[in-house]
Amino acid sequence: MAAYAALAIALPKGVAGHDVRPGYLELREQADGTFAVVWKQPTKSEVPLEVDLVFPAGCRVSGVRQETAADGQVRFHARLTCPEGLTDQTIRLAGLEGLQTDVLVEIHYTNDTKETHLVRPASPSLVVGGAPSVIDRVFAYLGLGMAHIALGVDHLLFVLGLLLIVRDRRTLIKTITSFTVAHSITLGIATLGFASAPTVPLNAVIALSILFLGPEIVRVWRGQTSFTIRHPWVVAFAFGLLHGFGFASGLTSMGLPQSEIPLALLFFNVGVEIGQIVFVLLVLALVRSFRTLEIRWPRWVQAAPGYAVGSLGAMWTIDRVLVLMGLA
Amino acid sequence: MRRPSSRGSAAVAIAAAWLLAMPEAAHAHLVTTGLGPLFDGIMHLAVTPEDLLPVAAISMLVGLRGKEHARAALLTVPVAWVLAGWVGLGRPVEIPLATTFVSFLAFGGLVAADVRLSRAWIVVLAAALGALHGYLNGYEMAVAGLGMTGLIGSAASVFVLMTLASALVVSLEVGWTRIAVRVAGSWVVAVGLLMIGWSLR
Numbered sequence: 001m002a003a004y005a006a007l008a009i010a011l012p013k014g015v016a017g018h019d020v021r022p023g024y025l026e027l028r029e030q031a032d033g034t035f036a037v038v039w040k041q042p043t044k045s046e047v048p049l050e051v052d053l054v055f056p057a058g059c060r061v062s063g064v065r066q067e068t069a070a071d072g073q074v075r076f077h078a079r080l081t082c083p084e085g086l087t088d089q090t091i092r093l094a095g096l097e098g099l100q101t102d103v104l105v106e107i108h109y110t111n112d113t114k115e116t117h118l119v120r121p122a123s124p125s126l127v128v129g130g131a132p133s134v135i136d137r138v139f140a141y142l143g144l145g146m147a148h149i150a151l152g153v154d155h156l157l158f159v160l161g162l163l164l165i166v167r168d169r170r171t172l173i174k175t176i177t178s179f180t181v182a183h184s185i186t187l188g189i190a191t192l193g194f195a196s197a198p199t200v201p202l203n204a205v206i207a208l209s210i211l212f213l214g215p216e217i218v219r220v221w222r223g224q225t226s227f228t229i230r231h232p233w234v235v236a237f238a239f240g241l242l243h244g245f246g247f248a249s250g251l252t253s254m255g256l257p258q259s260e261i262p263l264a265l266l267f268f269n270v271g272v273e274i275g276q277i278v279f280v281l282l283v284l285a286l287v288r289s290f291r292t293l294e295i296r297w298p299r300w301v302q303a304a305p306g307y308a309v310g311s312l313g314a315m316w317t318i319d320r321v322l323v324l325m326g327l328a
Numbered sequence: 329m330r331r332p333s334s335r336g337s338a339a340v341a342i343a344a345a346w347l348l349a350m351p352e353a354a355h356a357h358l359v360t361t362g363l364g365p366l367f368d369g370i371m372h373l374a375v376t377p378e379d380l381l382p383v384a385a386i387s388m389l390v391g392l393r394g395k396e397h398a399r400a401a402l403l404t405v406p407v408a409w410v411l412a413g414w415v416g417l418g419r420p421v422e423i424p425l426a427t428t429f430v431s432f433l434a435f436g437g438l439v440a441a442d443v444r445l446s447r448a449w450i451v452v453l454a455a456a457l458g459a460l461h462g463y464l465n466g467y468e469m470a471v472a473g474l475g476m477t478g479l480i481g482s483a484a485s486v487f488v489l490m491t492l493a494s495a496l497v498v499s500l501e502v503g504w505t506r507i508a509v510r511v512a513g514s515w516v517v518a519v520g521l522l523m524i525g526w527s528l529r
Contacts, residue, residue, distance in 0.1 A: 292495040
């Protein structure tokens with residue numbers, strides 16, 4: 001453990017778990033043709049990221065006020081007046097191109113129709129006009145879920161830790177299924193608003209779950225056994241519940257309207273699962289390929305994934321506990 | 329290996345002159361995933377057929393020759409890729425796009441002909457492929473501002489693809505499956521010829 005702590009301190013600060021939250025922009029058309037604007041900036045480590053809304057020329061923004069929600073998130077409210085309307089006009093999210101997060105944009109019209117856009121850094125603007133189809137929204141949420149797991153180095157390290165502990169195919173299927181079921185339960189509960197977990201302690205406990213696997217991996221190397229090694233699916237289920245709350249932050253931070261939540265929840269979760277399955281299959285295929293090619297890695301290379309799990313888990317735990325205690 | 333004949337040398341000289349005369353420079357195919365330079369680099373291989381097909385071809389070539397050849401190439405290509413890419417990052421010089429077609433013809437042709445190369449020759453060819461495509465990647469990463477992180481991402485993709493593809497070919501035991509691999513090699517040559525035609529239009 002001391003070695004883990006030392007490695008953790010030695011690792012650069014840039015290596016961090018993912019706590020980037022996407023932004024959310026809502027434009028709600030009013031009876032007088034103006035739009036009520038709600039803007040939640042994307043955040044990283046609870047700090048708002050620099051993204052500026054650039055509305056079409058001729059539009060005027062007025063009545064800007066700031067509001068801090070119960071969860072500490074800052075929202076901006078304003079009124080947008082566009083004498084020539086918004087249809088076929090471009091809204092730009094200046095600064096998004098330099099970030100690694102998305103912004104969900106929803107435009108509600110007075111005739112009860114709605115258009116949704118997921119604006120990505122690769123194309124940080126949108127052209128207003130026409131509600132996207134359900135298929136477009138499905139792919140948008142699938143992509144959001146896959147991006148969330150791809151950037152979720154902490155979740156992937158936990159899965160890698162489980163793969164290093166599991167010894168046979170049956171246990172592997174049981175363990176990955178347990179993790180999936182568990183995080184799906186809490187993802188649903190949190191997104192539907194039945195329960196929530198405060199972000200800072202949650203991040204600390206997720207880091208602790210990764211650190212927890214480090215010594216178990218060492219036990220496997222030494223040929224020892226433990227409850228976790230005998231029943232990894234139990235541990236995967238227990239910690240999976242926590243990781244689900246972490247996944248939920250990718251959706252709840254958007255402040256989605258109730259009507260959009262079932263679709264978003266379903267396909268965001270499917271996206272997360274696709275990303276997770278791809279990761280697991282890739283690791284298994286690589287291990288099998290190394291065996292086929294009879295590659296004998298030096299001992300330190302063989303140990304590297306286990307040490308990565310343990311040392312990064314230790315680093316994030318220390319870092320997040322310091323944040324929790326207000327010392328960082 | 330036969331020594332190259334004077335006719336062969338002339339063909340190489342003509343090909344080299346043609347490549348140097350090609351006006352089109354190497355174009356970046358970098359995709360912005362929005363997930364950072366590492367992921368952009370990882371995805372680069374998937375969306376760049378100029379790199380993907382030669383890497384797939386050398387994987388098939390070493391897979392056909394067996395485990396020892398595959399192991400030798402598996403480490404040589406990514407190392408040469410990163411070293412040459414590092415040079416490309418620091419001294420970005422435009423290289424004609426057509427140079428990549430040489431890899432298509434050479435490696436696709438070697439697979440199609442199922443040439444029995446020694447391990448030393450495999451290492452030389454692997455280093456050449458890694459150096460050429462790594463340099464081009466380094467140039468593209470420099471232009472796109474992805475830097476060394478993007479380059480490491482693309483080299484990691486090369487390593488993963490080569491590991492999976494060469495192990496798959498090594499594990500093929502039924503006779504017709506090896507023929508299928510050789511057919512795939514001829515397709516790489518065909519794609520190379522198509523791209524040459526495209527660049528001459």
